[in-house]
Amino acid sequence: xxxxxxxxxxxxxxxxxxxxxxxxxxxxxxxSQTYEIVKEKSIEFAPANRVYDKxxxxxxxxxxxxxDYQIIDPQIDLSSPKLTPSVAASSDEQxxxxxxxxxxxxxxxxxGNYGRFLGEAFVGGRPSEDLVFTTQLKHLSAANGPVDxxxxxxxxxxxxxxxxxxxxxxxxxxxxxxDRKNYYFYGYxxxxxxxxVNRDSIRQTIxxxxxxxxxxxxDASVLVDYSVKTSLHTLRDRYEAxxxxxxxxxxxxxPLSESFHALxxxxxxxxxxxxxxxxxxxxxxxxxxxKYTSELFSVTAGINVANxxxxxxxxxxTKAFPVLNIDxxxxxGLHIFAGWNGDMVRNTLKSMLGENQWLGPNVQILNTDxxxxxSGGVKGEGLSGFNYEGKVAYTQYRNFYYFNNxxxxxxxxxxxxxPGKTKxxxxxxxxxxxxxxxFKTSLKVNFFDYSVSDLEEPWHRxxxxxxxxxxxxxxxxxxxxxxxxxxxxxxxxxxQTGEVTKLPVIADLNFKIDYxxxxxxxxxxSLNNVLGKQYQRYQYYPQQGLNxxxxxxxxx
Numbered sequence: 001x002x003x004x005x006x007x008x009x010x011x012x013x014x015x016x017x018x019x020x021x022x023x024x025x026x027x028x029x030x031x032s033q034t035y036e037i038v039k040e041k042s043i044e045f046a047p048a049n050r051v052y053d054k055x056x057x058x059x060x061x062x063x064x065x066x067x068d069y070q071i072i073d074p075q076i077d078l079s080s081p082k083l084t085p086s087v088a089a090s091s092d093e094q095x096x097x098x099x100x101x102x103x104x105x106x107x108x109x110x111x112g113n114y115g116r117f118l119g120e121a122f123v124g125g126r127p128s129e130d131l132v133f134t135t136q137l138k139h140l141s142a143a144n145g146p147v148d149x150x151x152x153x154x155x156x157x158x159x160x161x162x163x164x165x166x167x168x169x170x171x172x173x174x175x176x177x178x179d180r181k182n183y184y185f186y187g188y189x190x191x192x193x194x195x196x197v198n199r200d201s202i203r204q205t206i207x208x209x210x211x212x213x214x215x216x217x218x219d220a221s222v223l224v225d226y227s228v229k230t231s232l233h234t235l236r237d238r239y240e241a242x243x244x245x246x247x248x249x250x251x252x253x254x255p256l257s258e259s260f261h262a263l264x265x266x267x268x269x270x271x272x273x274x275x276x277x278x279x280x281x282x283x284x285x286x287x288x289x290x291k292y293t294s295e296l297f298s299v300t301a302g303i304n305v306a307n308x309x310x311x312x313x314x315x316x317x318t319k320a321f322p323v324l325n326i327d328x329x330x331x332x333g334l335h336i337f338a339g340w341n342g343d344m345v346r347n348t349l350k351s352m353l354g355e356n357q358w359l360g361p362n363v364q365i366l367n368t369d370x371x372x373x374x375s376g377g378v379k380g381e382g383l384s385g386f387n388y389e390g391k392v393a394y395t396q397y398r399n400f401y402y403f404n405n406x407x408x409x410x411x412x413x414x415x416x417x418x419p420g421k422t423k424x425x426x427x428x429x430x431x432x433x434x435x436x437x438x439f440k441t442s443l444k445v446n447f448f449d450y451s452v453s454d455l456e457e458p459w460h461r462x463x464x465x466x467x468x469x470x471x472x473x474x475x476x477x478x479x480x481x482x483x484x485x486x487x488x489x490x491x492x493x494x495x496q497t498g499e500v501t502k503l504p505v506i507a508d509l510n511f512k513i514d515y516x517x518x519x520x521x522x523x524x525x526s527l528n529n530v531l532g533k534q535y536q537r538y539q540y541y542p543q544q545g546l547n548x549x550x551x552x553x554x555x556x
Contacts, residue, residue: 103520103555110524110551115143115153118549133163145186146534146544151199152186169219179208185358187411187540202411205238206353226252235350239361243349244272256290263289263302273349275362279312283346283367289323297328306344308367319344319369338376345370347401352415356403356460358538360412369398371421385434397422400452404459405539407495413538420453440471456493457500460538463489477516484509492539506535517552525550 110118117140124134138158145152162175185202214229230248235241249267256262265287272280289302300323307318321342328336345368353359377391400422406414430444446465450458466486473479487506493499509530516522527548534542 106553106555108551108553110549112526112549113547114145114544116547116549117141118551130167131163131165133161135162136160145184146542147186148197151184151197151202154181154183156181166218169217169222171214171216171218173212173214173216175210175212177210179206181206181357183357185411187358187405187538189410189540203238204357206357207236208350209234224252224254226250233350235353240274241349241361242274245348245350246270259293261291261293263291263300265289269346271348273365277312279310281311281348281365282309283307283344285344287323296330297326299327300325304341304343308344313366321370322372333382334378334380336376336378340372340374341370342372343370344368352401356413356538358411358413358541359403360406360409360414363415364417365415366399366401366417368400368417371396371398385436386432388429388431390429391427393424393426395424395426397424400424402455402459402461403538404493405495410494410496410540416455416459418453418455422453423451425449425451438473441469443468457491460490460492462487462506479514481512482510487537490537494539501539503536503539504533506537507531507533508535520555522553522555523550524553 105123106121108118108120110116112118119140120136120138122134122136124132126132136159139156141153141155143153144150145154157180158177159179160175160177162173164171164173166172182203182205184199185204188197188202191197210231210233212229212231214227216227217225228248228250231246233243233245235243235245247267247269250264252264254262265285267283267285269283270280271282272278283306285304285306287302287304289300291298291300302323304321304323305318306321307316309316321344322340323342325339325341326337330336347365347367349363349365352363352365373393373395375391375393377389379387379389379391381387397418398421399417399419402416402418403413404416406412425448427447428445430442432440432442434440444467448461448463450461450463452458464487467483468485469481469483471479471481485506485508490503490506492501492503494501508528511527511530512524513526514522514524525548527546529544529546532545534545536542
């Protein structure tokens with residue numbers, strides 16, 4: 001390896017991608033999202049212990065590769081993914097990958113305006129050919145914010161330990177994480193200069209703890225392919241609300257022939273929530289399907305059955321939803337797909353706070369029925385690193401949820417549910433281009449049309465979102481990323497006055513610059529909200545204007 005190549009490699013491993021995700025900070029900070037611009041390094045085990053990748057079954061390959069299956073706790077991701085007020089992440093976010101290598105360990109320190117401080121450390125190792133572990137500690141805080149200085153301060157601390165033990169026939173993985181967030185409900189009405197707001201009365205602290213354990217067979221010669229994962233999460237806030245959530249997921253696949261497979265996905269969630277009252281919320285789901293795959297097309301068909309119980313609402317009901325997905329590949333590089341699917345979307349206090357941290361106490365949590373979603377589209381890859389996807393979906397929901405300022409206290413948010421049929425038309429398109437790791441660009445646009453049933457408007461849900469990201473390697477030492485975000489059509493209501501407000505269009509431009517000083521040291525600076533707009537993702541919560549953070553990172 002040449003000296004210049006070594007220097008460039010160390011920078012990539014030091015920063016491991018550049019990012020800026022639109023996630024409006026509780027003080028206007030833009031939370032970063034990692035975009036890889038280099039090929040990911042991976043651990044290579046001895047041939048006897050090699051991990052087999054799961055891929056879709058292809059005729060003539062049976063017995064060589066494992067069947068692809070996946071079960072994901074469904075989320076309503078309309079209107080833009082997790083536009084959550086929270087603190088920013090660092091440029092070394094990608095180093096959370098559980099595959100440590102040379103110079104993957106790092107210590108990072110940074111500071112910026114609004115009294116911000118960033119401290120982060122990551123250590124990973126491979127004590128043996130079969131064992132991998134990672135440990136990460138991160139703290140990011142700001143002493144001041146966009147409203148009344150310290151009254152809109154924030155702090156976030158996260159600690160995570162994870163490990164994987166990989167053998168030729170099975171894989172065991174475990175993780176433990178702790179997350180603490182401290183912030184203030186600064187969305188109160190302007191006060192006279194003679195009136196001082198009691199900071200302690202508007203303070204919120206959320207502590208989250210989680211532990212996870214998973215087991216998966218990696219032996220491609222075994223007839224039944226399976227994976228089992230279980231996790232336990234606890235959450236507690238400053239208003240004595242708490243949630244205990246235990247979830248277990250099972251995935252299995254049985255080949256009936258070279259091109260025909262039987263798949264099973266099942267999960268069980270047992271949840272206890274304590275607020276004004278203590279009550280239990282459980283969800284059990286089983287999804288048997290059959291999948292036929294050929295070189296030209298694949299078809300998956302089955303049924304999704306879900307049962308939910310809720311002791312507070314005295315609910316015990318079971319519903320069945322269709323599962324039908326078709327993917328046609330008329331020629332290499334092009335896929336035409338269509339589907340008819342439904343599900344019971346599981347909502348918890350943790351998931352709701354993940355979307356909107358300004359929730360008040362004693363909010364009601366209900367699951368959302370996705371009666372059906374009819375979708376279709378096209379995706380593919382062109383020559384020279386070009387890729388694209390277009391999709392149209394028409395979905396009917398029940399108990400579709402929205403966020404809006406509560407009647408009792410407009411500085412806190414309530415969750416509003418539409419008990420009738422909410423119909424959503426969504427049109428999305430995205431395209432990306434990569435040029436030899438030197439330049440990367442991607443553009444994604446989403447349009448939403450909501451037909452609500454019992455509510456006036458789809459409160460705080462935008463009808464148009466746009467995300468444009470770019471990453472450029474100017475030289476072997478200098479790297480720049482830029483991203484632009486836009487949201488339009490957000491409406492909110494003050495139920496105390498009856499006033500309906502259409503929030504201004506959100507436009508946010510961000511830059512990130514990384515420069516390699518030596519093999520082990522690099523400097524970085526992030527410029528967020530360069531346009532300086534104090535926009536509001538949630539009513540009465542203006543975000544920071546132009547803000548920045550810079551610092552040094554040491555890799556070892």
